[in-house]
Amino acid sequence: MPTLDPVGAGDHVCWLVGPDDDFTATARAFAADGALFGEKVLLIGAPDTRWSPDGAPQGLLVDPVAERAGGAAWGAATMLDMVRQEAEAASRQGFRALRVLARMDRVWPGGVSPREIARHELDMDNLVLARTAVIVCAYHRSGFQPGTLEQAVGVHPHGLGTRAEMPGFRMYSAGTDCWSVSGVVDFEGAETFRTALEELVARSATVRLRCEDLALVDAAGMRALVDAACETPGRRIVVENADETFRRCWSLLGYDVPQIPVELAP
Structure with a gap:
């Protein structure tokens, strides 16, 4: 999205x-739209950011760095719990x-x-399933390694940013233990795909992947699927x-065997 x-x-x-x-201007507009549409606003970031024209935050404002400096154990798990609690309160x-x-x-x-990004963002994606929240995770390029940014985008349904840094595929929640995969999983995105899948199989006995919008999976992508399973x-x-x-290539690569815990549903 632009x-x-x-x-x-x-x-x-x-x-x-x-x-x-212009992060500040975009943040202001995003917060103002929330107030306009009758939504509760939660802003997670630096306290010196001018979230509104007069400098006053429009909604709840939390700074994780300041919280940690004050002795709180503030991390990704804290953010997840806060979003869940505030969504229920809203x-x-x-x-x-x-x-x-x-x-x-x-x-x-x-x-x-x-792996930490995959775990956190997949959990966040579960929260928006109930349509009680809209969540924008802002990743400043200067604060993360390039490969990390690709991982972040791959586990979000939507992305805003430079097209060249977008991965070829997206994976997002489509229900309990069910995930939709779209786009192309090739050599460039195979490692990101595997990382996300490993996190999913670590938490669920059975993971369902809906692939009707998946255009292509090459040999590297299929290998990543096997390794994760x-x-x-x-x-x-x-x-x-x-x-x-997909089915023909899967069989030709020798993966259609009982020893590999991947089932191609009819």
């Missing part, structure tokens, strides 16, 4: 913030939804691994709506 203007309840957006982006208080904008370099000021014993991945090309 701007944050069309986002609404149920959306989970990764914003790759570049050096030329519903009770009569708001249409909870509107969240988070500066992820403040959540992870010392850097973060691709075998990562944790006793787990299984069910691939739904795979096309005939």
Whole structure:
């Protein structure tokens, strides 16, 4: 998406913030839209950011760095719990939804691994399923390694930023233990794909992948699928709506065997 203007309840957006982006102006507009649409606003970031023209925050404002400096154990798990609690509170208080904008370099000021990003963002994606929240995770390029940014975008349904840094595929929640995969999983995105899948199989005995919008999976992508499925014993991945090309290549590569815990659903 070119701007944050069309986002609404149920959306989970990764914003790759570049050096030329006016973060402050965009944050102000995002918060103002929340007030306009009757949504409760939660802003996670630095306290010196001018979230509104007069400098006053429009909604709740939390700075993870300041919280940690004060002795609090503030991290990604804290953010997840806060968003969940505030979304429930917003519903009770009569708001249409909870509107969240988070500066992820403040959540992870010392850097973060691709696996940690996958875990956190997949959990956040589960929260928006009930359409009680709209969440924008702002990743400033200066605060993260390039490969980490690709991981971040791949596990968000929507992205805002430079097209060249967008991965070829997206994975997002489509229900309990069910995930939609779209786009292209090739050599460039295979490692990101595997990282996300490993996190999913670590938490669920059976993971369903809906692939009706998946255009292509090459040999590297299929290898990543196999490796992720075998990562944790006793787990299984069910691939739904795979096309005939996928099925034929899967068989030719020798993966259609009982030893590999991946099932291609009819």
